[in-house]
Amino acid sequence: MWILITLFAAGCQSVRTAYQNTLAKEAGFLHATMARSLYGLPLVSVYLVLCYFLFGWVSLELDSAFWPIVLVCAVAQIFATYFMLRVFQSGSFALGVLLAKTEAVQAAVIGLFFLHYTLSLTAWLGVVLGVIGALVMSVKWKNISSFHKDTSLLLGMASGFCFAVATVTASMASHSLSGSIITSAGVTLWCVLVIQSIILCAIQIVKSRDICAPFRHSLSLSMKVGGFSSLGSIAWFTSFALVNPALVKTLGQVEILGTLYYSKRRFAESISKQQWVGGAMIIASVVLVVIS
Template sequence: MPLWVWLTLGTVLAQTARNAIARSMVEEISAPLNSWARYAFMLPWLFPVVIFFVMRSGMPHVSPSYLAYAVIAAICQITGGVLLIMAFKHSNFAQSVIFHKLGVVFIAVIGVLFFQESPSRLAWLGILLCSVGIVLMNIGRELGPSGWRQAFHLDRGGVLAVMCALILACFNFTAKRSLQILVQDNPHLQEASFESLILACFLVTALDTVILTLYLLLRHSGQFRHVCRLWPRMVMVGTASLANSLMWFWAVSLTLVAYVAAVSQIESALAVLLGLIIWREHEVWRQIPGVALLIGGMTLVILG
């Protein structure tokens, strides 16, 4: 299999772990602090590596266009992350992850319309199968109207997860474009090189941390008292987020964003398993046909 497929599978495992740990904290802390932990506890891992590269290659040139895309990417990432954590409060874990994976449809359309990223016909078929698989998984839920109306019924958690999907679709492209501009502005960097991935990831993460820190200090400063109690889980969230971010940046630098998004749909199947094993969400047994379609769709995307 191509390298980008292996990297995407790695992001799936890391993101599933991150979401599961974040899900365990939703009743204890606010959604903004939960998201803050993701970024704040990534920085200690990234900072020494960034210092090493700066000492070796010099300070990279940061153009206004790169900074603009990075700021937009950071805002989209923060908003999408907070919406997903809010969705965990109103829906079960599996459903929230499944709905936010509808982003593959948004990504495919946005890529064609605005970023000249056009998947092959076989890949389009795979993306369509992934989307139908998600609809079938929704039909398997216990709550909501009967019959086929269940396929498109959205409760509050579902609406939040779909909004998350749309916003994170925008993040995917703005973050990829920021990485491309960084490489163009710094000839010593290569788009898929580890150095460019670290630098791009560091700046977006630093922006995320600063924005959320200022927001929490101004609106919910008392929330920081929970950090001393929950720091072990926050460290795990940050570590999983680091692995997820680096592999994602690398994967999208090698292929179309829509391809990476389609293969990452396997996270829906993992969410179903975790929901069944950890949170006893027994309705997921009825979502197995949807999981099968997801796997078939991802196979077509890889072949395409």
């Protein structure tokens, strides 16, 4: 079941990221980052009500470890999204998404320490191959000697790390609750979005000195970002709660196919042979993970 859920999440995220890239150009990084949480909250709230009736509620103690973990998850996801949008400005749409995909192997390493998840040799090969494929697609080899000076590379790696932290903490938060794991994942996602909405809306309001600022820019496009983001996040958080997050994120590399499509068709960016080779490696990594 987690495979189908993850594939759905990857598809939604591919579309959302394309819209978010456009929104960032029209309304700025802050609004594009905020739209993902604020405009996705209504749909996630409806989903949580459905979870309550279908699967039951969960225990939610005020002194639970859930709250600090979910706070870390929310903040890490804010930085991850912000860094990726910055890569779009300094590099390209495809580059930003590809570099963020290093989160799979980073999530695997972090998960070893905090979730005590282990991977089979085949799964490790899949995770590592996927990351190498993403780097092959994104790195300009003629500039490899000065890669540490490449803003796009550094921001992309930082985005991947923050996404990995968010992925692992989302799983930790869901498993810290007692009750249906499906409802637990929904509660975790809802709390993350509320925290993110409060933080980002407050920053935008203070910065613009306009209490209605979160609703004044590209309303239609913001709703599209929020809608696809909420659908994808529901699927992501559910998968994180069901299996090792590293496997989920490696399978989620199929989003690369959508990235290449939008990069070429929507943003008129050319796809090089190097990127096609890297894409083939990523597909092979997905196959290895599914086999494992």
